[in-house]
Every structure is written in C-alpha cells, then in structure tokens.
Amino acid sequence: MISPVIQTSSLTRHFGEIKAVDQLTLEVQAGEIFGFLGHNGAGKTTTVRLLNGVIEATSGEARVLGLNPQTQGSALRARTGVLTETPSLDERLTARDNLSIYADLYNFPRADVSARVHFLLTEFELAERADEKVAGYSKGMKQRLALARALLHKPEVLFLDEPTSGLDPVAARHVNDLVEHLARREGCTVFLCTHNLVEAQKLCDRVAVMEHGHLVALGTPSDLTRQYVKRLDVDLEVDPTQIELVLQIVQGLPQLVSGPPKRKKDMLTLTLSGRKAIPELLHILVQKGLHVYRLAPQEANLEEVYFALHGNTQ
Amino acid sequence: MNTRAIFAIARKDLKVAIQNKGVVLPIIILPLVLFVILPWIMVYASSFTETTGASNDIGELLARMPAGLLHELSGFTPNQQLIVFSLVYMLAPMFLIMPLMVSSVLAADSFAGEKERKTLEALLYTPITDRELFAAKLLGSWTTALAVTVLSFIVYAVMVNAAGWQSIGRIFFPNWMWIALVVWVTPAVAGLGLVVMVFASARAQGFQDAYQTGGLVVLPVIALMIGQVSGVMYFSLSVVMIVGLAIWLIDAVLLWFASKSFRRSQLMTKF
Numbered sequence A: 001m002i003s004p005v006i007q008t009s010s011l012t013r014h015f016g017e018i019k020a021v022d023q024l025t026l027e028v029q030a031g032e033i034f035g036f037l038g039h040n041g042a043g044k045t046t047t048v049r050l051l052n053g054v055i056e057a058t059s060g061e062a063r064v065l066g067l068n069p070q071t072q073g074s075a076l077r078a079r080t081g082v083l084t085e086t087p088s089l090d091e092r093l094t095a096r097d098n099l100s101i102y103a104d105l106y107n108f109p110r111a112d113v114s115a116r117v118h119f120l121l122t123e124f125e126l127a128e129r130a131d132e133k134v135a136g137y138s139k140g141m142k143q144r145l146a147l148a149r150a151l152l153h154k155p156e157v158l159f160l161d162e163p164t165s166g167l168d169p170v171a172a173r174h175v176n177d178l179v180e181h182l183a184r185r186e187g188c189t190v191f192l193c194t195h196n197l198v199e200a201q202k203l204c205d206r207v208a209v210m211e212h213g214h215l216v217a218l219g220t221p222s223d224l225t226r227q228y229v230k231r232l233d234v235d236l237e238v239d240p241t242q243i244e245l246v247l248q249i250v251q252g253l254p255q256l257v258s259g260p261p262k263r264k265k266d267m268l269t270l271t272l273s274g275r276k277a278i279p280e281l282l283h284i285l286v287q288k289g290l291h292v293y294r295l296a297p298q299e300a301n302l303e304e305v306y307f308a309l310h311g312n313t314q
Numbered sequence B: 001m002n003t004r005a006i007f008a009i010a011r012k013d014l015k016v017a018i019q020n021k022g023v024v025l026p027i028i029i030l031p032l033v034l035f036v037i038l039p040w041i042m043v044y045a046s047s048f049t050e051t052t053g054a055s056n057d058i059g060e061l062l063a064r065m066p067a068g069l070l071h072e073l074s075g076f077t078p079n080q081q082l083i084v085f086s087l088v089y090m091l092a093p094m095f096l097i098m099p100l101m102v103s104s105v106l107a108a109d110s111f112a113g114e115k116e117r118k119t120l121e122a123l124l125y126t127p128i129t130d131r132e133l134f135a136a137k138l139l140g141s142w143t144t145a146l147a148v149t150v151l152s153f154i155v156y157a158v159m160v161n162a163a164g165w166q167s168i169g170r171i172f173f174p175n176w177m178w179i180a181l182v183v184w185v186t187p188a189v190a191g192l193g194l195v196v197m198v199f200a201s202a203r204a205q206g207f208q209d210a211y212q213t214g215g216l217v218v219l220p221v222i223a224l225m226i227g228q229v230s231g232v233m234y235f236s237l238s239v240v241m242i243v244g245l246a247i248w249l250i251d252a253v254l255l256w257f258a259s260k261s262f263r264r265s266q267l268m269t270k271f
C-alpha cells in the first residue's frame, strides 16, 4: 500500500490559552484534492504552517511526503508549494523578478528558469505586464502571480489557503480549473483551505470540517451530506387540480413529512424525514390516484452539512 | 549553505531597499554634507580665524589636546595644524557614522520592512534554512554598507586634499590611522549597526519604528566625537585598533544572541 502524502496524529498547537489546532488526526492520499473547511479562526492556516514546519507543534506528530516537518523542514519545503492567505508578494518588484527570485530559492535549474517563468506568466495571463511593478496589479492579478510562484518548482503537494477569496467569479473559476488540472492530470496532491462550500463540494474528493481547532467531520462531500443532513427537501409536481388534495394527504403523514409544505405556483416543496420517505410517499400518492409528474429530491450540499455541524457544536 | 539562495535574497533586499526614500536619502545626503561640503567649510573657517587673530582660541583648543596628538601636529604651522586637526582627527569618529547609518538603515528595511510589507511569510515557506535567511539578510546590508563607506572615504580623501592644498601644498590624507579606521573599524561598526537593527526590528512594527529605536546606536560614536574634541583622547593608530577590537567583540556577542532568536517559528508567530 502506498503511504499517505499527509499524515497527522494528535497534532496540536496552542497559542497560550488558545488551542488553534487540537488533537488533529487525518490522512491525505496522493493525488487527492482535500478540502479543509472551517470558519474564521478554526485553525486552517495554523495547520498549513505546522505541516510545512514553519511553526512547531505543541504535541503530536505529522508526516508530509514521509518527512517530519519539524526536523526535515527544509527538505520538505523543497517539495511543497504554499499559496498563503495574503499573496505575500514583493510589491516593489516586477512579476518576473518575484518569480525569478523564488527560482533561486528553490534551486530550480538555472538554464530553465527564464523559460519556466515565461511559461507561468503566460499560463496565468500576466505576460503582458510581467515587467511592471506588482504594486500596480489588481487583487486578482496578485493572486494569480502568487499561485504561479507556488507552482514554480513543480511541487508534489500544494497547500492553498483560501485561493479564491476576493476573486471575481471568472477568476475564481480559472483558479479552480487549474487546481483540478494539477490534481487530475499531474498527480499533484492539493490541500485546500476554504470557507467556500460550493467550491469545496465541486472540487474536493474529501473534506475535513474544523471547528475551534477540532476535526468535527471527515469524508467525501456526499458521505457527509448523507451523514449529517437528515432532513430532505423534495419538489413535487402533480396535476394542478389535485394540489389541494395533496396538501390534505400530506398533513396526515407527520412521520414522513415534517413541517408545512411550501407552495410555489403549481409546485410543492416538501420536507421529508429522510431518503426512505421518498418511496413511501410516492406509493401513498399513487395509491390515492394522484397524477405525479415529478418527485425530485433536492441535492443536499456541504452548506447544509456545515450548518448542521455548527448547530451541533454550539 | 545554499549560496545561490543567499545571494538571491541579498540582491532582492537591496533592490527593494533602494526604492525606499527613507533609505536612499540619508545615504546620499549624509556623505554629501560630511565629506564634500564640510572640508571646504573647515578650511575656509581656518583661514578666517588667521586673519581675525582668533588663532589664540585655536591655540587654547589645541593646548588641551593630548601630547601624542600635539607631537603628530608639530610639523605644521598653526593654520595648517587647525586644518589637519579638524579634517584628519575630528572627523575620524564622525566618519564612523557612515557605515553605521548605512548598515542600520538597510537592515531596518530588510528586517522590519519585510515584516511591514508582509513578504516574509512566503519566504519562510521556501526550503531556505533559518541560518541561511539570517546570513542573506546580514550579508546584503553589510556589503552594501562597506561599499558605500569605501566610496565615501575615497571622495573624502579627494576633497580633503583639494581643500587643504592651498595651505598645505601636499597630499596629507589619509594617514595610517585612517587606513586602519577604514579597513579595521568600519566593517565592525557596520556590523554593529546591523545587529542592533535586527533586535530593534524584532519588536518594531515597521521600517520607521525600527529605524527610530535602532538609531540610538549612533550614541557611542557621538561619545567618541566628544571624547576627541574635549581632548580626553584622540584617534591615534593604537586607539583605532583598540576601538575596532572592542566593537568586533561586541558584534560577536550580539550576533550570537540575534542568531539564536532568529527562528522561523518565532518570526511567523510574531506577525
């Protein structure tokens, strides 16, 4: 069996009284896009710092690419790339300089530096303004440049700390496509910190949800929705003349339909007690001679998981 | 040691620093005043005192000087003595402000400035080790300070000889004491400016803040100047060698403490 790319066991970091990361145990496999979710202050950035050996753990263990971040940090960082929360670019330098300096820091083969820099600048649509100072760049351009810098040395593991925050939808889509490409085509492992749940749902193979430094949920987005979202909304469309009848019927089924139905034109939205209620409800409606045109469960999403978890812990 | 990374950071720091007016202006103005304009003023003033008969006052000033200095000045006429005293001896301690100021202003930009600009975090995620990063930052500021100082010294040598030519009629500068000052004391003083600024930057919020606290490092140099003018001591070759040695020792101790506290984990958590 291939060992996981990231592995932590009871990883903990305190800042005085604050437990920024508390007893974190998880594994991330090679080539995975792993979403690390959590509200502000949940411990996402602290975890990225711990995993790259730039701060020390209070207790617990971590291995990234088989290396110990605390004792083999330099060797480890040569193989990881990190997009920090703020772009952390030298605004007094040009985009080209910003990248070339990092090529030296990663000891990128000298002969290939200018080609690599040119490739990245083109790829991230910065080539035209590559020799301008970064201070004059827009937020999106800065974020793209920071991402290009994180990829410069072709890292095996990429840590992205809220890569699309503050980007317009087009730029955000561009970044997400790129992340997907890196993971799917180039086998890069991606550790993605975000509070954008829609994005995480679309992009991530698995997600972890953090809350005040604790891991509160871990699994694929669909696992988690199944596990945490107990109630289920379905859209029901019947013959318009039968709507009143339907309302009457569902009122008598409190074990299947929880809460009052919502009506929008000729469509009803019912909140069911779970997946099992769908066939039962359909059976009853058909038995009562109703013409059911449509009974469609609404896709539950991570957002609901997130709020379900939030409700649990507060 | 990864020298490629070290040079890359040293070069980068310099490239960034020279875009800061707070760095460039003092580096240009100070030598211009001290080493270009001042020699001419001194020479002009000395000829002025001669014609007004104020040389008695000068005689009193010189009379207070240590015997060693008087001996070194004995071959000159009173007017020449005044020129040599002011340009060769009085300005010697002042010259030390140059490496001190340049290195500390560059270090402030490199350490505190980097913190202020928030560019440190990305650097800390690269493979560079704490030691290499520290070395890179010191190296850039230190070598630049030395280069600027040597250049000022050359300019000063030309100016002093040119200004004194009419009165003295030969090249009288530099003497051995000055050569020792430049070769032995200047690098140590530049180092002092650096390390003090490393400490000041650790607590400072930004460039200005660090520069204000770290600027206190000029006080010892001012003490040396007062010592010289008041006749308590004078810059002889042996004094210069001893002062240099003392500063090198202070550098070594401070550097040891500074390098111990220059740790990634601490830099990161002090944001």
Ligand SMILES: Nc1ncnc2c1ncn2[C@@H]1O[C@H](COP(=O)(O)OP(=O)(O)OP(=O)(O)O)[C@@H](O)[C@H]1O
Binding pocket: A015, A018, A019, A020, A021, A038, A039, A040, A041, A042, A043, A044, A045, A046, A047, A085, B268, B269, B270, B271
């Ligand atoms: N250097 C530090 N000193 C003191 N406390 C810290 C430090 N760094 C982080 N913390 C605390 O640790 C907790 C976790 O912070 P962290 O930055 O990891 O959260 P995050 O999940 O990245 O949040 P955000 O979404 O806002 O970026 C917070 O309570 C924060 O205040």
Ligand SMILES: [Mg+2]
Binding pocket: A044, A045, A046, A085, A161
């Ligand atoms: Mg964060």
